[in-house]
Amino acid sequence: MRATCLALLLLAVSAPTPAPAQDMESSEIIVTSSRRSSVSGDYASMPLIGLKRTADFAVQYVSIAGDTRELPQRRDEILAMVRNAIDLAAQRGVELATGTLVVEPLTLANYRNLPWFNDGRPDTDRVNFLVKARLPATGDTKAALDRIEAFVKAVPAVGRAQMTTSGGLTLSVVGPDQYRGRIVDLVSADARAIAARLGPDYAVEARGLDPRSNGRARP
Numbered sequence: 001m002r003a004t005c006l007a008l009l010l011l012a013v014s015a016p017t018p019a020p021a022q023d024m025e026s027s028e029i030i031v032t033s034s035r036r037s038s039v040s041g042d043y044a045s046m047p048l049i050g051l052k053r054t055a056d057f058a059v060q061y062v063s064i065a066g067d068t069r070e071l072p073q074r075r076d077e078i079l080a081m082v083r084n085a086i087d088l089a090a091q092r093g094v095e096l097a098t099g100t101l102v103v104e105p106l107t108l109a110n111y112r113n114l115p116w117f118n119d120g121r122p123d124t125d126r127v128n129f130l131v132k133a134r135l136p137a138t139g140d141t142k143a144a145l146d147r148i149e150a151f152v153k154a155v156p157a158v159g160r161a162q163m164t165t166s167g168g169l170t171l172s173v174v175g176p177d178q179y180r181g182r183i184v185d186l187v188s189a190d191a192r193a194i195a196a197r198l199g200p201d202y203a204v205e206a207r208g209l210d211p212r213s214n215g216r217a218r219p
Contacts, residue, residue, distance in 0.1 A: 028103050028174045030059060049186050051179050055171035057095075057132040058144035059103075062152060065119040065126035066161040074125055075116070077159035082111050082127065085155045085163070089131075092151040097130040103172060106130075132172065145169055 064081050068074035086108055089096050096106035098114065106114075106129050119126040131151060133144035148169075155163050191204035 026175055028056070028097070028172050029101055029176055030099075030103060030170060031055070031173050031176070049183070049190055051183050051186065053173075053179070054137065054139040055135055056174045057134055057172045058141050058148065059097075059170045059172050060131045060145075060148045060152075061128060061166040061170075062131050062163055063119075063126050063128050063166050064161055064163045065124060066159065067119070067121065067124045068160045069123050071123075071125075073159070074123070074161075077161040078125060078127060079112065080158040081155065081161040081163065082106075082114070082129075083108065084158065085131075085151075086111060088151065088155055092154060093133065093147050094151045095132045095134075097132055099130070103130060103132075128166070135171075141169065 064078050064085070066074045066078045068077055086096060086106065097103040098106050098110075104110075114127040114129060117126045117128065118124060131148050133147045135141065135144055149165075152163055152165060157163075195202055195204050
């Protein structure tokens with residue numbers, strides 16, 4: 001099973017791009033160990049300071065695809081199966097969401113806004129979304145994964161529409177900005193230790209501790 005203790009890797013405190021418009025104190029974001037691959041240039045080889053904590057949700061990407069020849073009927077079948085998934089989710093102990101980095105609930109009010117994709121063959125369509133199961137405090141993913149797999153199998157099919165999983169299990173964290181202060185403390189402690197070892201003529205400059213102003217701090 002994928003480990004559920006995540007290194008947030010300066011998440012939301014050293015981002016090289018501006019913070020998203022959503023309130024990061026309440027937003028839910030996808031976080032995996034592969035997030036480090038987005039770091040490039042001179043920073044790619046640097047050791048990262050991280051705060052480990054248990055993820056809030058196990059997350060599985062899923063697709064609903066159909067190949068009914070007539071386009072209107074094909075899309076009606078796919079959307080009807082999405083509605084079935086939304087109706088069944090609470091009974092099966094899972095939640096549905098959309099998004100790639102910041103995720104939002106998938107509901108009957110917004111499911112028609114899911115983007116359409118071709119499923120790799122003529123006369124096919126596909127929509128993608130996320131199935132989430134809350135993790136226990138122990139971080140054990142097995143029970144969460146079992147709930148997700150049972151849910152995917154239980155969603156009633158409509159016409160020629162089918163639901164399948166895509167990729168492996170990933171994880172999400174709710175309200176990452178709540179950990180910013182703790183990560184800044186770790187960065188500050190590490191910076192002081194490095195400066196002390198180098199001697200009084202050296203200082204460590206920490207950049208990007210405030211993603212909103214892209215400012216600099218000198219511990």
